[in-house]
Amino acid sequence: MSNQALYYEVHGSHGPFILLVHGILSSRAQWKLNLEALKAFSRPVIIELFGHGRSPAPDDPECYSPDSYVRQFERLRCQLEAERWFVCGQSLGASLTLRYALSHPERVTAQIFTNSRSALSDNIPAEAMKPVAERLIKEGRKVIDNFPLHPARSRRLKPEIKQALVEDVKLIDVHGLAYTMLYTVTACSVRRVIHQNRVPTLLVVGRFDKQFASLLEFVQQTMPKLEALVFDGGHAVNIDAPERFNEAVQGFISRFIDI
Numbered sequence: 001m002s003n004q005a006l007y008y009e010v011h012g013s014h015g016p017f018i019l020l021v022h023g024i025l026s027s028r029a030q031w032k033l034n035l036e037a038l039k040a041f042s043r044p045v046i047i048e049l050f051g052h053g054r055s056p057a058p059d060d061p062e063c064y065s066p067d068s069y070v071r072q073f074e075r076l077r078c079q080l081e082a083e084r085w086f087v088c089g090q091s092l093g094a095s096l097t098l099r100y101a102l103s104h105p106e107r108v109t110a111q112i113f114t115n116s117r118s119a120l121s122d123n124i125p126a127e128a129m130k131p132v133a134e135r136l137i138k139e140g141r142k143v144i145d146n147f148p149l150h151p152a153r154s155r156r157l158k159p160e161i162k163q164a165l166v167e168d169v170k171l172i173d174v175h176g177l178a179y180t181m182l183y184t185v186t187a188c189s190v191r192r193v194i195h196q197n198r199v200p201t202l203l204v205v206g207r208f209d210k211q212f213a214s215l216l217e218f219v220q221q222t223m224p225k226l227e228a229l230v231f232d233g234g235h236a237v238n239i240d241a242p243e244r245f246n247e248a249v250q251g252f253i254s255r256f257i258d259i
Contacts, residue, residue, distance in 0.1 A: 004063065006072050007054040008047045010080070012039035016109065016257055017082045019045045019073060023091025023116075024180060025149045027053035027168035030090060032161055034238055037246035042253065045080065047072075049093070049184075051176015053168050058176075064183035069096045070103050077107060086253060088112040090238060092180075095119035095188035101199045102190060109256050110200040112249055115235050120215040123189045126182065133178040140174050156208075156234050194223045202252045203228040204245055206237030 009028065010017075018038065022030035028046045031038075038044045050064055051057040062068055073096075077085055086109055089097030094116035101108045113119070136143045144150065151157060151165035201223065205216055207230050220228060229248050233240030 004050075004056045004058045006047045006050065006076070007056075008045055008076060010043055010045050011035055012043035015042040016084075016086055016253070017045050017077075017080055018042045018086040018088055018253070019047065019076070019097065021047055021073075021087070021089040021093030021097050022049065022052070023093050023118075024049070024185070025052075025144070025147060025151070025169060025172065025177075026090070026093075026165060027171070029161060029164035029168050030236070030239070032164060032239075033158070033242035034246055034249075037242075038249065041250060041257075042086070045076070045085075047076070049180065051173045051180055053171050056176075057173035057179070061179055061183045064179045066096055066099050066184060066188045069184075070100045073097075073100045074104060074107070083107075084109045086110055086112070086256075088249070089116065089119075090114045091116050091235065092118045092185065092188060095190060096184075098190045098194070098197075099188070101201075102193060102196060105198040108199045110202070110252065112202045112204065112252065114204050114237050114245075115206055115209045115212045117211060117215060118185060118188050120191050120194070120219055121189060122191060124186050126186045129181050129186050133181045136174055136178040136181070144169065144172060144174070144177065154236075156240050157236070158239070161239055191218075194219065197223050197225055199225060200256070201226045202248065204237055204248055205230045206233035206235060206240055207231065208234045208240075209237075 048055040087097040094113035095118045231241040238245040
């Protein structure tokens with residue numbers, strides 16, 4: 001198995017570490033409107049998924065498995081010499097941070113996540129994702145440009161964030177994205193194990209993401225130690241409602257540390 005590591009950045013100079021993990025077709029720019037507020041009381045650790053942004057795109061499919069990401073996160077925690085930390089995931093990133101917290105609850109003080117259909121729905125069958133991956137490899141960046149989740153198609157993103165995300169999409173490795181589709185997206189659901197959660201959890205929901213409504217009801221009924229806040233925003237609520245997201249995260253974390 002490849003020993004390639006995820007790209008990461010550490011921001012801030014004091015306070016607990018908080019791991020921030022973006023979703024598919026995103027990058028470190030996902031957190032651009034949150035960093036300054038989070039740095040006031042914590043040390044945000046931003047990673048980029050394999051094949052995205054500045055991270056490598058390994059040839060080994062195993063690197064893209066959710067369990068491989070769990071190992072990557074745990075290796076990074078050890079590298080930072082953090083006994084425990086906070087984790088926060090958005091969309092596909094949330095499926096990975098939730099899995100990490102389920103695997104290493106003793107290492108997670110508390111966690112935050114936002115709208116994540118990939119985490120709370122059943123897995124997409126590999127057979128259904130294979131044609132998408134094959135088109136990516138065959139047709140290249142044209143497929144990426146036509147993706148529904150491409151930030152250029154968003155009507156909600158603030159201009160400076162939209163531009164940063166669009167620029168980072170240009171860094172996406174086509175084969176890395178295909179492998180993400182085949183080996184991450186098809187195996188990332190935690191729907192069937194979320195009832196085992198032992199970590200205090202804050203879910204911040206963007207109410208305009210209508211496809212998430214039934215999943216919000218499901219997770220509220222199923223996941224222990226969960227509380228949810230609903231703000232005016234879409235799938236990327238931390239971008240759409242950054243002030244409210246930042247205040248919510250600060251208030252939540254303040255319960256576990258002195259801010």
